[in-house]
Amino acid sequence: MASVYKTLSGSDKHEKETGxxxxxxxxLILSSRGVTMRHRHLxxxxxxxxxxxxxxxxxxxKTKLYQLNELAGMNNPQARVLCAIVQLADFDPGIExxxxxxxxxxxxxxxxxxxxxxxxxxxxxxxxWMSKPPNGPTVKxxxxxxxxxxxxxxxxNCLKGSRPILSFDAAxxxxxxxxxxxxxxxxxxxxxxxxxxxxxxxxHVMAFTVADGKIWIRVYQINESEVGKKKPAVxxxxxxxxxxxxxxxxxxxxxxxxxxxxxGPRFVLTPIVIQESSFGGPIIYENKEFVSPNQIRSDxxxxxxxxxNTRSDAQRDSKIKHADLGLTSHxxxxxxxxxxxxQVLFA
Amino acid sequence: MAKFKxxxxxxxxxxxxxxxxxxRKHEREALKRKAKKEASAAEAAAEAVANGGVPVPLDxxxxxxxxxxxxxxxxxxxxxxxxAAEPAPAVKDSEWETDGEDEEGSDDDDDDMPERPxxxxxxxxxxxxxxxxxxxxVQAEEEADEADEDAEDDEEEEDDDDDDDDDIPLSDLDSIxxxxxxxxxxxxxxxxxxxxxxxxxxxxxxLPYSKLAFSEYQAVTTxxxxxxxxxxxxxxxxxxxxxxxxxxVKDARGKLKKEGVSFSRPADYFAEMVKSDEHMGRIKxxxxxxxxxxxxxxxxRKQRDLKKFGKQVQxxxxxxxxxxxxxxxxxxxxxxxxxQGADITTTNEEDLxxxxxxxxxxxxxxxxxxxxxxxxxxxxxRQKKDQKFGFGGKKRHAKSNDAxxxxxxxxxxxxxxxxxxxxxxxxxxxxxxxxxx
Numbered sequence: 001m002a003s004v005y006k007t008l009s010g011s012d013k014h015e016k017e018t019g020x021x022x023x024x025x026x027x028l029i030l031s032s033r034g035v036t037m038r039h040r041h042l043x044x045x046x047x048x049x050x051x052x053x054x055x056x057x058x059x060x061x062k063t064k065l066y067q068l069n070e071l072a073g074m075n076n077p078q079a080r081v082l083c084a085i086v087q088l089a090d091f092d093p094g095i096e097x098x099x100x101x102x103x104x105x106x107x108x109x110x111x112x113x114x115x116x117x118x119x120x121x122x123x124x125x126x127x128x129w130m131s132k133p134p135n136g137p138t139v140k141x142x143x144x145x146x147x148x149x150x151x152x153x154x155x156x157n158c159l160k161g162s163r164p165i166l167s168f169d170a171a172x173x174x175x176x177x178x179x180x181x182x183x184x185x186x187x188x189x190x191x192x193x194x195x196x197x198x199x200x201x202x203x204h205v206m207a208f209t210v211a212d213g214k215i216w217i218r219v220y221q222i223n224e225s226e227v228g229k230k231k232p233a234v235x236x237x238x239x240x241x242x243x244x245x246x247x248x249x250x251x252x253x254x255x256x257x258x259x260x261x262x263x264g265p266r267f268v269l270t271p272i273v274i275q276e277s278s279f280g281g282p283i284i285y286e287n288k289e290f291v292s293p294n295q296i297r298s299d300x301x302x303x304x305x306x307x308x309n310t311r312s313d314a315q316r317d318s319k320i321k322h323a324d325l326g327l328t329s330h331x332x333x334x335x336x337x338x339x340x341x342x343q344v345l346f347a
Numbered sequence: 348m349a350k351f352k353x354x355x356x357x358x359x360x361x362x363x364x365x366x367x368x369x370x371r372k373h374e375r376e377a378l379k380r381k382a383k384k385e386a387s388a389a390e391a392a393a394e395a396v397a398n399g400g401v402p403v404p405l406d407x408x409x410x411x412x413x414x415x416x417x418x419x420x421x422x423x424x425x426x427x428x429x430x431a432a433e434p435a436p437a438v439k440d441s442e443w444e445t446d447g448e449d450e451e452g453s454d455d456d457d458d459d460m461p462e463r464p465x466x467x468x469x470x471x472x473x474x475x476x477x478x479x480x481x482x483x484x485v486q487a488e489e490e491a492d493e494a495d496e497d498a499e500d501d502e503e504e505e506d507d508d509d510d511d512d513d514d515i516p517l518s519d520l521d522s523i524x525x526x527x528x529x530x531x532x533x534x535x536x537x538x539x540x541x542x543x544x545x546x547x548x549x550x551x552x553x554l555p556y557s558k559l560a561f562s563e564y565q566a567v568t569t570x571x572x573x574x575x576x577x578x579x580x581x582x583x584x585x586x587x588x589x590x591x592x593x594x595x596v597k598d599a600r601g602k603l604k605k606e607g608v609s610f611s612r613p614a615d616y617f618a619e620m621v622k623s624d625e626h627m628g629r630i631k632x633x634x635x636x637x638x639x640x641x642x643x644x645x646x647x648r649k650q651r652d653l654k655k656f657g658k659q660v661q662x663x664x665x666x667x668x669x670x671x672x673x674x675x676x677x678x679x680x681x682x683x684x685x686x687q688g689a690d691i692t693t694t695n696e697e698d699l700x701x702x703x704x705x706x707x708x709x710x711x712x713x714x715x716x717x718x719x720x721x722x723x724x725x726x727x728x729r730q731k732k733d734q735k736f737g738f739g740g741k742k743r744h745a746k747s748n749d750a751x752x753x754x755x756x757x758x759x760x761x762x763x764x765x766x767x768x769x770x771x772x773x774x775x776x777x778x779x780x781x782x783x784x
Contacts (some may be wrong), residue, residue: 023554023563048621137548149622153630159612160619166566167595169573176545183553186566193563201612202565202603207592212578218588222596224611258596260589263621276544284544 023192028072028112030056035120041148042126043118045265049204049219050188051161052195054110062119065129065279072112072133114188115278118143125293128269130184131278138279139181141215141269142290149264156221156261158204163191164219165202171210177274177285178210204263213289215269220260562608567595665725 029047031039035058047055061067117129126146131138166189172182189206191198207218274285322328326336337344554564575587603610622630775783 023559045621132552136552137545150626153633155627155630155634157620157622157627160621162612163565165596165599166564167592167599168566168568169591170569171572173568174572176542176549177540180545180549180552182566182568183549186564187552187554190564190566199612199618200609201616202599202608202610203612205592205596205599207588207595209573209575209588209591211573211575211584211587216584216588218585218592220589220592222611258593258600260593260596274545274548276548282544283539284541284548286539288538 022194023190024194025052025114025187025190025192026110026112027053027114027116027188028056028068028110029053029116030068030071031058031118032062032120033058033060034123035118035126036123038146038148038151039118039120039126041150042146042265042267045149046116048160049164049206050191051197051199052191053116054112056110059117062121065117068115068117068131069133069278071110072115073110114184116188122294127272129279130181130188132184132187133278136278137180137184137284138275138277138281139184139271140273140275141271142293143267143269144214145266145268147264147266152262152264152266154262154264156204156219156223156263158221158263159199159201161191161195161197161199162201162203163193163198164189165205165222166190167205167207169209169211172208177271180274180285181215181271182208205260213270213287215271217267217269219263219265221263223259223261224256225259226256560606561599561602562606565599565603567599569594661727662725665727669725 027050029043029050031043035043043055047053056071059065059068059071113133115129115131115133117131119127119129121127126143128141128143129138130141166186168182168185172178185208203222205220205222207216207220209216209218270290271285271287272290273283273287275281276284319328556564569591573587573591575584578584600610620627
């Protein structure tokens with residue numbers, strides 16, 4: 001506790017100097033073993049879009065996910081207490097925020113207060129875990145419709161390390177679990193101002209939309225052009241006028257037209273479960289509409305097997321019927337001799 | 348939690364069983380008593396009265412059982428009243444036995460009342476038949492009751508189906524008669540949506556947005572939820588996403604400008620991009636390739652069309668040429684005929700020239716006439732082949748008769764057929780011929 005006090009008191013001065021509130025986020029990005037090439041590329045894409053992230057080697061285990069807490073460096077009691085105080089400070093102006101999480105350094109700590117973990121199963125299904133390590137909730141998603149930057153061939157591009165605008169659908173405010181997801185996405189995908197590799201411009205937007213009970217994610221480049229020079233893009237997405245508008249009047253910045261060009265990647269997240277603590281704790285939300293891909297596959301297989309079974313049954317039935325009628329050359333019942341047949345009558 | 352409840356339910360069920368067993372004992376005793384009384388006192392009574400008297404004890408048995416399992420005490424009150432003939436002590440006996448239970452059951456009974464009458468009538472009918480089958484009837488009634496309650500449960504389940512959000516939480520199961528608890532399996536996994544915990548978690552992690560400048564988090568929520576009619580429709584869906592992002596960008600841009608934060612990258616600011624130059628080069632190449640492919644496809648289509656049209660043009664040209672040729676040949680022929688006739692001098696220079704120009708006429712004339720005369724389409728390829736290999740076609744059967752030749756009677760002479768001289772010169776005999784050589 002003494003060390004906590006020390007860090008707290010030390011940080012107080014620091015905090016007073018800076019004065020203003022800071023949003024500090026660090027994200028640990030990693031995957032489990034058994035990811036495919038596309039999954040790896042998605043990881044790479046996200047890593048390149050998030051300068052405040054740290055990539056880590058694949059996690060060996062799929063069951064002991066609580067190890068991620070240690071990996072993120074938020075599992076020691078010091079960090080827990082500090083986080084709690086920071087959170088308290090957000091609500092109670094009487095408590096000074098320590099702002100000293102950065103200073104918590106020990107060899108194995110990455111100091112990440114967010115974890116984005118991709119769990120691959122069976123070499124095809126990808127599950128995405130978002131968590132706030134020491135105490136915060138964990139959301140488990142099923143990731144579908146994955147298209148990486150590599151394969152999409154969109155002409156949009158943005159600076160590495162620039163800060164995105166996060167665009168959320170209003171539906172996120174409707175339900176409690178969506179609010180939690182929104183907050184997590186804001187903290188994980190939003191690039192904080194003070195991040196190390198950040199570039200001070202905003203040139204892309206990340207859109208999160210709720211549709212069909214799923215969260216659809218798109219990334220667009222923001223393309224500004226002067227109003228006069230630019231024809232409004234017809235279908236928006238593909239059209240980009242490369243002719244750079246010659247800047248005539250530098251002052252007239254307000255009449256710039258904005259259009260977007262998609263960068264990639266694209267993916268869809270289906271929330272499955274929300275746990276109260278980080279990679280553990282009671283389940284506080286469960287999506288009952290979620291059907292596991294295994295279930296879907298097995299249903300498909302069963303329906304196919306059903307078709308085969310009915311067909312083979314029908315075949316067998318007809319065989320038996322034929323045998324009963326004495327129509328088969330081998331096996332089955334012999335045809336009864338007709339007492340009135342020629343062979344009998346004129347034997 | 349669930350375990351505890353289940354255990355409690357189990358205990359409840361066990362307790363119930365004891366009570367039911369006790370009840371059965373009481374019932375048997377009561378029946379015995381009644382049988383004695385009836386044997387002694389009611390023997391004298393009229394048969395009709397006896398028949399009337401029988402249902403009453405049965406009803407009471409019913410009540411004893413049903414009092415436990417949600418049947419009505421009111422039935423008890425209503426039914427005995429008209430049957431004044433029944434012995435009073437029996438009624439008292441039975442009521443004394445069932446009193447407490449009736450009170451227990453009475454709370455539950457009220458709601459079930461409307462459904463009952465039909466069943467009870469049937470029971471009354473049954474009761475007239477036999478006394479000895481008491482046990483069976485009791486059984487039957489139990490079953491009927493269970494069936495009844497099952498029906499109620501079904502109704503409840505249907506209700507649950509109607510509004511999907513309400514499954515059967517374990518706590519709600521208490522309201523269902525504990526007897527049947529074991530039979531009900533919660534048919535759907537319980538929805539967990541602990542809003543309180545979710546809100547708490549949200550508050551725990553939420554950034555203090557009111558204290559932060561917009562440029563710290565840069566998250567925008569649209570005013571209106573994005574409506575996508577059909578998620579499968581790619582174009583409208585992507586358009587919706589695009590519109591959402593565009594509106595947020597405009598919104599955020601305004602806010603950032605207000606805070607004085609640099610928004611767009613200056614034109615002379617170069618830095619590493621998310622997509623490398625190599626990657627962009629690949630994309631560009633791909634774009635160019637697709638564009639080139641499109642262009643090539645269009646070109647090819649145009650060529651195909653041209654070819655189709657061009658063939659017709661060529662055929663027309665050839666026909667024209669052959670027609671021209673025929674005309675000249677005809678002209679030449681007329682000239683020849685004229686020359687063979689009297690007037691040679693009239694031949695002018697041009698005609699002569701024409702003849703000279705087409706020295707190898709006969710050959711081509713034959714060919715031309717052949718193709719045109721038959722009315723077949725002019726075949727260029729055939730012509731080329733004929734030129735190269737000589738005129739093709741069948742060589743065999745060329746000298747055999749056909750309909751035309753056999754019908755041709757020019758060479759026929761009846762005289763010759765009759766063997767008369769004067770026809771064709773006779774072949775000299777062998778002798779003469781030998782002498783000749």
